[in-house]
Amino acid sequence: MARLIALANQKGGVGKTTTAINLAASLAVAERRCLIVDCDPQGNATTGLGLEKQPGGLYELIFGAQISQCVKETGVPGLHIIPSSPEMIGAEVEMMEKDHRETLLKEALGSVTARYDYIFLDCPPSLGFLTINALVAAHTVILPLQCEYYALEGLSELLKTIRAVRGGLNPELRLEGILLTMFDVRNNLSRQVAEEVRSHFKGLVFETVIPRNVRLSEAPSHGQPVLLYDIRSKGAQSYLALAREIMERESRA
Amino acid sequence: MARLIALANQKGGVGKTTTAINLAASLAVAERRCLIVDCDPQGNATTGLGLEKQPGGLYELIFGAQISQCVKETGVPGLHIIPSSPEMIGAEVEMMEKDHRETLLKEALGSVTARYDYIFLDCPPSLGFLTINALVAAHTVILPLQCEYYALEGLSELLKTIRAVRGGLNPELRLEGILLTMFDVRNNLSRQVAEEVRSHFKGLVFETVIPRNVRLSEAPSHGQPVLLYDIRSKGAQSYLALAREIMERESRA
Numbered sequence: 412m413a414r415l416i417a418l419a420n421q422k423g424g425v426g427k428t429t430t431a432i433n434l435a436a437s438l439a440v441a442e443r444r445c446l447i448v449d450c451d452p453q454g455n456a457t458t459g460l461g462l463e464k465q466p467g468g469l470y471e472l473i474f475g476a477q478i479s480q481c482v483k484e485t486g487v488p489g490l491h492i493i494p495s496s497p498e499m500i501g502a503e504v505e506m507m508e509k510d511h512r513e514t515l516l517k518e519a520l521g522s523v524t525a526r527y528d529y530i531f532l533d534c535p536p537s538l539g540f541l542t543i544n545a546l547v548a549a550h551t552v553i554l555p556l557q558c559e560y561y562a563l564e565g566l567s568e569l570l571k572t573i574r575a576v577r578g579g580l581n582p583e584l585r586l587e588g589i590l591l592t593m594f595d596v597r598n599n600l601s602r603q604v605a606e607e608v609r610s611h612f613k614g615l616v617f618e619t620v621i622p623r624n625v626r627l628s629e630a631p632s633h634g635q636p637v638l639l640y641d642i643r644s645k646g647a648q649s650y651l652a653l654a655r656e657i658m659e660r661e662s663r664a
Numbered sequence: 665m666a667r668l669i670a671l672a673n674q675k676g677g678v679g680k681t682t683t684a685i686n687l688a689a690s691l692a693v694a695e696r697r698c699l700i701v702d703c704d705p706q707g708n709a710t711t712g713l714g715l716e717k718q719p720g721g722l723y724e725l726i727f728g729a730q731i732s733q734c735v736k737e738t739g740v741p742g743l744h745i746i747p748s749s750p751e752m753i754g755a756e757v758e759m760m761e762k763d764h765r766e767t768l769l770k771e772a773l774g775s776v777t778a779r780y781d782y783i784f785l786d787c788p789p790s791l792g793f794l795t796i797n798a799l800v801a802a803h804t805v806i807l808p809l810q811c812e813y814y815a816l817e818g819l820s821e822l823l824k825t826i827r828a829v830r831g832g833l834n835p836e837l838r839l840e841g842i843l844l845t846m847f848d849v850r851n852n853l854s855r856q857v858a859e860e861v862r863s864h865f866k867g868l869v870f871e872t873v874i875p876r877n878v879r880l881s882e883a884p885s886h887g888q889p890v891l892l893y894d895i896r897s898k899g900a901q902s903y904l905a906l907a908r909e910i911m912e913r914e915s916r917a
């Protein structure tokens with residue numbers, strides 16, 4: 412039975428998509444069967460893995476298409492994706508008009524969970540409808556947190572939303588962890604934010620920290636996860652370490 | 665008569681808020697009367713200038729409060745702000761149910777334009793309702809563009825939206841310019857993206873380029889624009905140069 416993990420944070424540019432792609436790819440090379448669902452109309456997870464944004468993805472799945480038509484292969488064995496498509500831009504308004512509107516994604520994914528070990532839901536930078544749908548469908552949430560002031564500021568609002576979803580439509584929802592991203596050891600602000608988060612949210616922060624690493628921002632322009640683009644880079648090594656940390660938790664659970 | 669300039673880009677974390685705060689502050693020290701309208705429920709422009717997010721801001725203005733109650737002073741002489749408030753999180757849904765929903769912001773700002781030279785509308789990372797309202801109210805748009813792959817990807821969607829607003833509710837809307845941000849001269853990707861944008865969008869890209877500079881990310885944690893936090897930094901100098909470039913265009917226009 413798949414574990415459904417949402418990548419959520421309304422603050423923009425904190426590493427949600429980068430984490431979805433590179434964590435899923437790192438788990439896939441460790442023989443876990445992985446699926447990414449691109450819930451963001453921008454479609455960065457789709458193009459970051461070298462696919463075109465074209466009809467036949469999440470929009471079609473939500474509005475009734477067969478799941479087998481919506482799941483696509485990527486350049487990484489064992490990693491599949493349900494891509495975003497241009498229709499997703501208007502999808503939020505259309506979804507709001509349907510019945511059971513908050514559980515549309517959960518129902519659409521129902522039949523596919525048996526085929527995967529991990530399913531990652533990449534969310535847009537907002538607490539709007541698509542993100543709520545992902546939080547309702549998910550078992551756990553990873554919060555990528557850029558080590559900067561504005562990102563820290565938005566954390567309490569995000570945790571409030573997760574609690575609200577847990578109190579309503581998804582009582583099972585819990586935090587997989589807070590992931591510190593774009594950490595720059597030379598920069599005071601990075602260290603201050605990391606210390607503050609670890610002391611405020613004891614036990615909720617992953618041991619693994621993702622450093623700022625240019626290879627991570629170059630890889631998507633080649634349509635590859637960083638472990639295929641440059642396996643020796645600090646970026647690739649940090650996401651492999653994160654995958655190990657998550658798998659070790661599984662075996663202890 | 666004020667020039668209304670929107671800062672828009674659905675890609676997250678590209679420097680919309682940083683540009684709104686630091687460009688407005690740079691124009692204010694050059695004796696231009698400036699106002700920032702924080703159209704983002706995250707409220708980063710509000711806290712980045714040292715104010716609390718509290719009732720009595722944009723939400724109240726749109727739903728009928730007197731403008732004089734919603735405009736607040738900042739730590740920079742000549743720079744005022746209409747802050748975001750916690751109610752803004754639910755505002756998009758409420759705004760959609762009103763008549764003339766796309767022109768709510770434009771009407772709310774109507775009476776204040778005579779008191780300022782520049783009004784900056786800081787948008788959230790989406791092409792949703794709040795951003796559309798800002799594009800309908802604005803005369804021109806600045807597109808902050810991070811010199812990275814995903815940011816370049818989203819540009820065509822953004823330009824399509826601007827053309828759609830120009831073709832419908834705001835025929836006057838035009839592009840003030842594309843602003844290259846977080847440019848890192850040591851990084852190939854930065855240079856490639858900058859070259860590609862300048863060749864594709866000839867004449868639409870500002871001469872001034874904003875470098876990646878840690879002072880820009882430290883300043884908001886002190887509630888100050890970077891020119892008050894560290895005037896000698898490359899970040900402060902680049903936004904002063906941008907302000908000059910915009911003022912020189914004015915005198916030539």
Ligand SMILES: Nc1ncnc2c1ncn2[C@@H]1O[C@H](COP(=O)(O)OP(=O)(O)OP(=O)(O)O)[C@@H](O)[C@H]1O
Nearest residue numbers: 423424425426427428429536622623624628676812
């Ligand atoms: N650790 C890192 N080091 C360097 N660059 C990074 C790192 N993580 C992400 N990036 C780059 O920073 C930018 C923002 O990352 P990404 O797009 O993954 O964030 P996001 O939270 O998904 O953004 P959005 O809010 O727009 O969905 C991208 O250009 C990405 O390539």
Ligand SMILES: Nc1ncnc2c1ncn2[C@@H]1O[C@H](COP(=O)(O)OP(=O)(O)OP(=O)(O)O)[C@@H](O)[C@H]1O
Nearest residue numbers: 423559676677678679680681682789875876877881
């Ligand atoms: N030129 C720069 N150099 C270094 N850091 C920067 C620069 N510009 C912005 N930043 C930092 O990068 C992060 C993203 O910038 P900012 O919040 O202004 O982007 P945004 O587009 O407004 O984000 P959002 O999409 O969430 O509204 C912030 O932490 C900011 O302090």
Ligand SMILES: [Mg+2]
Nearest residue numbers: 427428451455
């Ligand atoms: Mg993303």
Ligand SMILES: [Mg+2]
Nearest residue numbers: 680681704708
């Ligand atoms: Mg912002």
